[in-house]
Amino acid sequence: MPQFDILCKTPPKVLVRQFVERFERPSGEKIALCAAELTYLCWMITHNGTAIKRATFMSYNTIISNSLSFDIVNKSLQFKYKTQKATILEASLKKLIPAWEFTIIPYYGQKHQSDITDIVSSLQLQFESSEEADKGNSHSKKMLKALLSEGESIWEITEKILNSFEYTSRFTKTKTLYQFLFLATFINCGRFSDIKNVDPKSFKLVQNKYLGVIIQCLVTETKTSVSRHIYFFSARGRIDPLVYLDEFLRNSEPCLLYTSPSPRDVR
Missing domain, CATH: 3.30.300.80 (FLP Recombinase,  lambda integrase-like, N-terminal domain (domain 1))
Structure with missing residues (x-):
């Protein structure tokens, strides 16, 4: 271990x-x-x-x-x-x-602390320079443009990222998977591995004080080894976790997890 x-x-x-x-x-x-x-x-x-x-x-x-x-x-x-x-x-x-x-x-691994204004300026130069823009693919450029746009809320940026999967994914299954994983991790402030390791048997309906009836599931295998819950609830507009959960379940199939046999099992 x-x-x-x-x-x-x-x-x-x-x-x-x-x-x-x-x-x-x-x-x-x-x-x-x-x-x-x-x-x-x-x-x-x-x-x-x-x-x-x-x-x-x-x-x-x-x-x-x-x-x-x-x-x-x-x-x-x-x-x-x-x-x-x-x-x-x-x-x-x-x-x-x-x-x-x-x-x-x-111990200080980084010799100097970068200022946030320097970082944003560097990103802005990459965005505005045609030479730098050509180095990245269209998906990266669109994401950078969305994140650097002024006057946009986090929800507007989130919606743009969701929309980007529409034209960067070749297959419906892939698009659905990416949209589901992105929104689930964003809404729950979690990691990709948290969503991936959700226990399918733990899904249940619970009463929330503010949101009413919502879906709750459990993750026991986390990076910190501390169990946590993942939630799905209805939201008005484009960013509705329940809609993406439904689409994910409709377009995906369960896969079996295989483990290597121990030496005792090999004869």
């Missing part, structure tokens, strides 16, 4: 105990293998227990693993970490393991 999944399923007190035990009778191998636990603990400390996403964990774990150094004789450990709270982290780790000294070097 991947380290991230193991750490997510480990109770916090057990995780802390395992981390502390590495330093009771330290060895080079034990300390070198603590990077994953360090990543998880540091995130818990700096984000007040908020769940960490898999991609974020992998990124932070790589930084710590590549920078981790220690001295068993002098009982000191040093590593890099993306944070502006290095002193808080050092004090927290020191509290867990008083006999050791921890040094955290703030």
Whole structure:
């Protein structure tokens, strides 16, 4: 099982105990293998227990693993970490393991912070330049034009994106799939994987205080390993999640998920 999944399923007190035990009778191998636990603990400390996403964990774990150094004789450990709270982290780790000294070097992967006006100006140049426009396909140019248009609401931009699938998709099934996935992720502030991993058996009607009767379904396999609900409800106008859900179900077919047989099953 991947380290991230193991750490997510480990109770916090057990995780802390395992981390502390590495330093009771330290060895080079034990300390070198603590990077994953360090990543998880540091995130818990700096984000007040908020769940960490898999991609974020992998990124932070790589930084710590590549920078981790220690001295068993002098009982000191040093590593890099993306944070502006290095002193808080050092004090927290020191509290867990008083006999050791921890040094955290703030890590900044990006040397300078780009200003939003610079980014928009760069995009505007790409949009206005015929040379730059020729490098992209028509779909990208239309999306860029929609996003850079002034005076448009988020709903107007969303409707334009939905309409774009009408002329960028060759097949009805593909168009329906793209429109459904886009609107479902947008309305639910979710990810593509959240919609993809919805449990088909969990669909049910629930009463909402503001919207009346709506459709609710459950996702247990998320990036953060925290279950969440996905909702579909009726809306006036072009952006109606129920309409796109209906079209998706009419134009799609269920597919079976196959898993590789274990060695015990192969004879």
